Amino acid sequence: MESLSSRLQSVVDQLDELGSDTTLAGIARVLSDAALTADDVAPFVRPTPSSYARVRVVRNERYELLVLTWLPGQASPPHDHTGSVCVLQVIEGTAIEAEFSVASDGFADLEYESGVATGEVSGGQDAGVHTVRNPSTHERLVTVHVYAPPLRDVRRYTPRPVPTPRRVEPRVPTVVILGGGFCGAMTAANLLRHGSDLRVVLIERRGTVGEGLAYGTLDSDHLLNVPAARMSAWPDRPDAFFESAQRRQPELRPGDFLPRMSYG
Numbered sequence: 548m549e550s551l552s553s554r555l556q557s558v559v560d561q562l563d564e565l566g567s568d569t570t571l572a573g574i575a576r577v578l579s580d581a582a583l584t585a586d587d588v589a590p591f592v593r594p595t596p597s598s599y600a601r602v603r604v605v606r607n608e609r610y611e612l613l614v615l616t617w618l619p620g621q622a623s624p625p626h627d628h629t630g631s632v633c634v635l636q637v638i639e640g641t642a643i644e645a646e647f648s649v650a651s652d653g654f655a656d657l658e659y660e661s662g663v664a665t666g667e668v669s670g671g672q673d674a675g676v677h678t679v680r681n682p683s684t685h686e687r688l689v690t691v692h693v694y695a696p697p698l699r700d701v702r703r704y705t706p707r708p709v710p711t712p713r714r715v716e717p718r719v720p721t722v723v724i725l726g727g728g729f730c731g732a733m734t735a736a737n738l739l740r741h742g743s744d745l746r747v748v749l750i751e752r753r754g755t756v757g758e759g760l761a762y763g764t765l766d767s768d769h770l771l772n773v774p775a776a777r778m779s780a781w782p783d784r785p786d787a788f789f790e791s792a793q794r795r796q797p798e799l800r801p802g803d804f805l806p807r808m809s810y811g
Contacts, residue, residue, distance in 0.1 A: 551604070552587040559605050559612065562693065569609050569695045571670050574634040579668050583691060585639045588614045592689055597795045599623065599681075603767070610695040615679075617642075617688035622680030624755070625655040625704040626765075632695045634670035637663050640681060640688035644669055647676040647704065653752050655704040676704055701765045703755045719744045727751025728759020733780055762811030769807045776801030778810060 551559065561577045562569070585592075591602040591614035599621040604612040617640075625647050635642070642663040647655040655676055663669045671677070681688035722738055724731045727749050735749045735756075749756060755763075771778060779787040792809060793799045 550590070554581055554583055555587045555604070557581065558583065562610055562612065563607075565609075569632075571632045571634060571672050574610070574632065574693045574695060575668050575670050578634060578636045578691065578693065582666075583636065583638055585689060588638055588689060588691060592616050594618050594687060595795070601765070601767070606697055608696065610693055611697040613692045613694075614638075615690045615692055617679075617681035617690070619681055619683050619685055619687065621688075623678050625676050625678050625706060627676050627702050627704075628671070628694065628698060629700050629702065630696075631698055632670065632672045633692065634668060635663070635679070635690050635692045636668045637665050638689045638691055639665060640683060640686050641665065642669075642688055642690060643680050643682045645678045645680070647678070647706070649676055649704060650707070653704070654707040656707050698765050700760065701763065702753055703758065703763060704753070705755050719746050721746040721748060723748045723750065725750050726759075727753070727756035729757060729761055729780075730759075732757040736780075758811035762807050764807050764811075767806045767808065770804045771807055771810055772804070774802045775799060775805050778805075 558577055558581045561581075562574065565573045565577070591604060593600045593602055594616045596618065599618070600616040602614050602616075604614060606612075625645075643660050644663055645660045646658045648658055649655055661669075679690070722745065724735055724747065727735075728751075731749060731751065735747045738745060738747050753759075753763075775792055776786065776789045778789070779785050781787050788810065789799070789801060792805060799805075
């Protein structure tokens, strides 16, 4: 475990002392009073070009504390917190937080956006679906997040696509697949890959496809039970997943077990 600065250690100590008051108001009060600086979280700032980075500081049964690093333009997908309180504080940069509503067809519709400046705190209690992004074109964003209880089954959603003119298509055979988790998504992908003159309709109420419950977790402790080199979804490309993952993590070995969210 990384050694903590005195201020960050004080935050952990105060969160531990909250007990039954590990609420949105209690957590927000601790972060607001802490006056954390970029130096306090520097050991946990680990930017990655492929996606925003989540680095855990501490986790127990009541809460988890993480430092997130966002390079210019990086953003989280629309997601919910499935019952957890979420409080974030911006340590460096400015964050844009967006709130969404979920329509009956599963797509997430943008409701509004608001800025969170350096030092400011934002929070919600199972408050629906939201995103966080770094709007800057040249500066990174660093945020501290506290979830109580720790995040478990986070659901992701797909923003509603921009409408395009509908083409008049000839009559073709149609396959309807109910359920867009891994099995449904790969069935659709293989039908489209190998079929000709075929229309595929994939029905999934979560709004995203591919992850399902199996790979939708954001908990890095939830690992795949098969080594990375054996996780390809394509029979004729057995190294596909490993090669993709190794581009993000050059030190990855064929026998390593990656987090399930990496596969999602």
